[in-house]
Amino acid sequence: MALEVRIVTPRKVVWEGVANAVQAPGEVGEFGVLPKHIPFLTTLRPGVVTVDGADGKLVFEVGVGFAEAGPGRVTILAETCELK
Numbered sequence: 649m650a651l652e653v654r655i656v657t658p659r660k661v662v663w664e665g666v667a668n669a670v671q672a673p674g675e676v677g678e679f680g681v682l683p684k685h686i687p688f689l690t691t692l693r694p695g696v697v698t699v700d701g702a703d704g705k706l707v708f709e710v711g712v713g714f715a716e717a718g719p720g721r722v723t724i725l726a727e728t729c730e731l732k
Contacts (some may be wrong), residue, residue, distance in 0.1 A: 654721075
């Protein structure tokens with residue numbers, strides 16, 4: 649089982665695809681999401697989101713925002729996002 653990942657800013661969908669894991673900068677600390685993760689919603693602080701995808705790791709620099717995760721998906725809603 650893999651995660652469907654979507655990273656979105658107010659202007660566009662920055663990236664969407666399938667990943668094995670996602671790491672992101674939560675307001676109270678870094679967190680990671682793997683398949684079958686329990687559902688949760690958290691705020692994001694500015695920092696780095698790492699997506700471990702089928703083609704390797706992708707690294708994004710994000711601004712403040714929100715992250716929603718569930719057993720098979722992760723959605724990152726960020727004010728800004730740039731592929732590093």
